[in-house]
Amino acid sequence: MTFINYFLRYTTISLMFILSHMNAQNTEPYKYPQSEIATIHSKVLNEDRKIYIHLPKLDSTNLDNRFPVLYLMDGENHFELFAQYADYLSRPDVLAIPKMIIVGIPNTQRRRDLTPTVSITDWEGKPDTSNLIKPSGGNEIFLKFIKTELIPAIDKSYKTKRYKILAGHSFGGLSSINCMLTYPDMFDAYIAVSPSFWWDDRYLLKLADKKLKKESNLKKILFYSDGNEGGSSSFFHSDLLKFDSLISNKNLIGLDYMYKHYPTETHMTAPIVAYFDALRFIFKEWEKQQ
C-alpha cells in the first residue's frame, strides 16, 4: 500500500466516524454495556454458528473473578432481556443474583435444533406433513453441539465458573426439559418457559415418566411455567399441569423445582416475567447469603 493510499484510507474512515457525530447536534450515542458476537464453526452441526455473549462489567474488585454462565436458546429473542437482568440484578445495590455471563444462541434452523423427534403429529394431533420444508428432530445433535463444542469454547475464552444454567422458551423450553432428562449433568439449573409439550403426541411427557425413576437422585434446580396459551382449559396448560403432577409424584431427591402459571400473560409476554422469576428462584439461596 502506498503512503498516499494509506493516508486516504484512514482519513476517510476517520471522517466518516466524525461526521456521524456531527449530524446529531448536542447528542451522543448512549453506551449500552458491551456484548459481543462470536462465530464458531460447529463440526457437529456442520455449519457456522453465531453466538451472543454478554460479560459482567469488570472492575478492580473482580478482575480475577469467574462467573456462572447462562446458556439461552432463541438468542435472537431474549438475549438482551437476560443481559439486562444479569447486569441490573447483580448491582451492588440490588444483589439478587451473582454477576453472570449470558450466552445467547440464535437459531439457524429452529425447528430442526429445538425438537426432540421427527414429528408425526402437529399440535392439533393431526398428521404433520411439514417435515420436508421444516425438518425436525435434531435436538440430540444440537445438545451435542452445546456439550462438546459450545461449552468448551466458552470455558476456554471467558472466565467461567462451573455453574451453568440452560434457559429456553416454547421449543426452547422443550429442549431444556429434554436436556435435563437426557443429559442431566450438563447443567446445574434448567428453565423451561411455556415448553411445547404437545410436540409429537406428548413425546416428552412420556419420556419424563420413563426417565425419572421414583425417588431417584436429581440434584438440580428446575423452573417451568406457562402463560394463558389457549385459555385456562387449553392443552398447553393441561400439559404443564400433567408435568407438574409427574414431577411432584416422582418425589425426586434433591430436585428443587417451581411451577408458575401466568394467567394474564400470552405466549410471548410470559418470558419477560418468567425469566425474571426463574433467576430469582435459582439464586434465592445465594441472595440470602449476601
Place this chain on the structure above:
Amino acid sequence: MTFINYFLRYTTISLMFILSHMNAQNTEPYKYPQSEIATIHSKVLNEDRKIYIHLPKLDSTNLDNRFPVLYLMDGENHFELFAQYADYLSRPDVLAIPKMIIVGIPNTQRRRDLTPTVSITDWEGKPDTSNLIKPSGGNEIFLKFIKTELIPAIDKSYKTKRYKILAGHSFGGLSSINCMLTYPDMFDAYIAVSPSFWWDDRYLLKLADKKLKKESNLKKILFYSDGNEGGSSSFFHSDLLKFDSLISNKNLIGLDYMYKHYPTETHMTAPIVAYFDALRFIFKEWEKQQ
C-alpha cells in the same frame, strides 16, 4: 493545526479503532438498538441536564408514525430496562404495547428534584437534619422543568404523539404521585413503584386526601405498587394500603387504577416486574384492539 498533526491525530484514532477489532479474534460487537444522550440546558433548574432517549426502530411501514412517550425518573437505574420492554413488547409477534419513545432523566441532585417538600422528619419520624448536605423539596421546580422545557424539547425533536406516561420508583414514585395531584393534565398515565410515602410525615398522603375531591373527574391511568420493604407489617406497606384505600374511597370518575403488592420482591428488584405490569396495565385496551 498543521497537516502532519492532522494526519497523526486521525491515524491514531483510526488505528485505535482497528486494533480494538483485531484484539478479539472471530468476534464483533453486538449491536444494541440505538439510544442517544442529549444535553439540554435548563433555565428552570439553572443547570445542564443529560437526557437519555430511546426511539422505536423505524422501517418503511412506520417512517411517518408518531409515538407515545414515557418519561422516566432515575434514568440511570431503569432506562435500559424500559428500552428493552418497549422494543420487545411492541414486536409484531408480541404486540402487547405500541412502539414508544422512552425518555430517561438521570439525576443530578436526586433528593432535591424528587421530593415535594423540605423534609422535617426522616423515614423513622425523627428530626431530619440532613438538608444542609442533601437539599430537598425541589420537586415543584423539577416538574416545571419537565413541563416547560423537557417535554417541548422532546416534542420538537422527535415524532411524538400527545400520549405521555410518567414513571418513577421510590422518590421517583413520590414525584409521579405528586405530579398527578398537582398537575394532573401533564400526563395521561402515572406509574409509582414503591413511592416513598413516608416522606415528611406522610405529606403526600395528606395532599392526596386534600386534592382529590370525592367523585371528581380524573380520567387518568394510575399504577402503584410496593415490594417487601420492611416486611408485610412495615410502614412502607401500610402507607401503600392507606393510599389504595383513599383512592378507592374517593370514587374518582374516569380513573383506571391498579395496586400491586409484590411480597417476594425487594425495594430494588420490584421495579423489574412492576414496570412490566404497569405497561401491561396501561395498554390493556390497546392490546385488545390488535
